[in-house]
Amino acid sequence: MTVNLFKNNNVRIILLLVWFMSAGCKDGKSGSKEKKSQPIEILAKNKWVPIFNGKDLTGWTWKIKGYPLGENFGNTFRVQNGLLSIRYDGYGSDLKGRFGTLYYNKRLSNYRLKVEYRFVGETAPGAPEWGYRDSGIQFHGQPPETQKLDQPFPICLEYNFHGGNGTDERPLGALCAYGMFVEVNGKKNQTTCVPAAVARTFHGDQWVTAEIDIKNGQITHYVNGEEILRYANPTYDSQNEIAKMFIIKGDSTVSGGYVSFQSNSHPIDFRKIELLEY
Numbered sequence: 710m711t712v713n714l715f716k717n718n719n720v721r722i723i724l725l726l727v728w729f730m731s732a733g734c735k736d737g738k739s740g741s742k743e744k745k746s747q748p749i750e751i752l753a754k755n756k757w758v759p760i761f762n763g764k765d766l767t768g769w770t771w772k773i774k775g776y777p778l779g780e781n782f783g784n785t786f787r788v789q790n791g792l793l794s795i796r797y798d799g800y801g802s803d804l805k806g807r808f809g810t811l812y813y814n815k816r817l818s819n820y821r822l823k824v825e826y827r828f829v830g831e832t833a834p835g836a837p838e839w840g841y842r843d844s845g846i847q848f849h850g851q852p853p854e855t856q857k858l859d860q861p862f863p864i865c866l867e868y869n870f871h872g873g874n875g876t877d878e879r880p881l882g883a884l885c886a887y888g889m890f891v892e893v894n895g896k897k898n899q900t901t902c903v904p905a906a907v908a909r910t911f912h913g914d915q916w917v918t919a920e921i922d923i924k925n926g927q928i929t930h931y932v933n934g935e936e937i938l939r940y941a942n943p944t945y946d947s948q949n950e951i952a953k954m955f956i957i958k959g960d961s962t963v964s965g966g967y968v969s970f971q972s973n974s975h976p977i978d979f980r981k982i983e984l985l986e987y
Contacts, residue, residue: 755985755986755987756985757823757983757984757985758983758984758985758986759981759982759983759984760813760982760983760984761793761979761981761982763788763791763792764788764791765788766786766788766793766811768813768814768815769786769811769812769813769814770811770812770814770853771785771786771809771810771811771812772809772810772812772853772856772863773785773807773808773809773810773972774806774807774808774809774858774859774860774861775807775858775859776807776858777858778853778854778856782799782807782809783796783797783798783799783800784796784799785797785799785809785972786809786811786972791980792978792979792980793970793978793979793980793982794976794977794978794979795809795811795844795970795972795976795977795978796976797833797972797974797976800833800834800835801834802834802835803834803835804833804834804835804836804840804974805835806837806861808861808862808971808972808973808974809971809972810847810850810853810856810862810863810969810970810971810972811969811970811971811972812850812853812967812968812969813967813968813969814853815967816852816965816966816967817848817923817965817966817967817968817984817986818923818964818965819923819924819925819965819986819987820923820984820985820986820987821920821921821922821923821984821985821987822846822848822920822921822968822982822983822984822985823918823919823920823981823982823983823984823985824846824918824919824920824979824981824982824983825916825917825918825979825980825981826844826870826916826917826919826977826978826979826980827914827915827916827917827977827978827980828842828844828870828872828914828975828976828977829914829976829977829978830975830976831975831976832974832975833974833975833976836973836974836975837974840973840974840975841872841874841974841975842870842871842872842873842874842879842975843869843870843871843872843973843974843975844870844970844971844972844973844975844977845867845868845869845870845885845970845971845973846867846868846870846919846921846968846969846970847862847863847865847866847867847968847969847970847971848865848866848867848868848921848923848966848967848968848969849865849866849889849923849943849963849965849966849967850863850864850865850966850967850968850969851863851864851865851951851955851966851967852966852967853967855951855954857951860951862887862971863887863967863969864887864888864889864945864949864951864952864955865887865888865889865966865967865969866884866885866886866887866889866891866928866943867884867885867886867887867971868882868883868884868919868921868930869881869882869883869884869885869902870917870919870977871883871910872911872912872913872975873910873911873912873913874912875912875913877910878908878910879910880904880905880908880909880910881905881909881910881911881917881919881932882904882905882907882909882919882930882932882937882938883902883903883904883905883938884898884902884903884905884930884938884940885901885902885903886898886901886902886903886943887901888945888946888949888951888952889943889944889945889946889952889963890943890944890946891903891928891940891941891942891943891944892940892941892942893940898940903938903940905930905937905938906937906938906939907935907936907937907938908937909932909933909935909937916980917932917933918932918933918934919931919932920932920934924987926941926942926943926964927939927941928940928941928943942962943962943963944961944962944963945961945963947961
């Protein structure tokens with residue numbers, strides 16, 4: 710009995726040694742080293758993460774012209790039926806230029822942002838002519854706490870959303886630069902807004918997927934998976950009174966900032982907002 714138990718223990722020890730050796734070598738020496746050298750935080754970073762939870766606006770901050778940061782006048786930004794909705798039914802008979810900004814609370818640098826949105830309803834009374842089915846993703850924006858009380862839009866770049874009227878072409882995806890410059894085809898932009906190189910118009914209340922990819926100063930706009938505009942190397946405009954505050958020791962390079970959505974004047978819904986950080 711003792712002899713048999715001793716033999717069985719030896720067998721167990723040998724089997725365990727074989728298992729450890731095979732586990733350590735099953736991917737080959739080079740493959741094993743590569744896996745161990747890759748930081749865990751990189752593995753966690755390179756995946757899509759929802760930044761809107763479908764329940765409330767946790768992680769977001771709002772700023773409306775004429776109101777302090779954090780005051781959601783008219784319940785402009787709300788969550789209903791699992792959607793992030795921007796509405797103007799609390800503004801009365803005149804919008805009065807009370808444009809707003811909904812900020813995501815984390816500063817970002819290199820990332821890809823994907824949203825699914827749709828325009829709905831009617832433009833708010835008193836809206837500017839350009840406000841019909843107009844909104845956008847703002848990015849590389851100034852910190853929320855630095856936006857002035859009566860400042861309508863932050864210093865930022867914008868992926869502009871337009872919706873068609875059912876008949877006419879009205880492409881989306883233009884770049885609009887507020888207090889910044891960029892390089893389009895190697896040349897500094899001469900106008901505030903630069904139209905998309907590929908024109909795509911979407912009519913009605915259909916859902917549209919818009920994406921922005923930002924990597925080491927290279928910026929690309931996509932719609933429904935198609936590339937429509939590419940530009941690079943954003944810098945602050947030293948002649949802009951607000952933008953020049955962010956130029957440090959003569960360096961006007963814009964390396965990151967805050968993502969936000971506009972409340973311009975036309976109702977809009979978002980059902981998915983996802984972020985992939987590089």
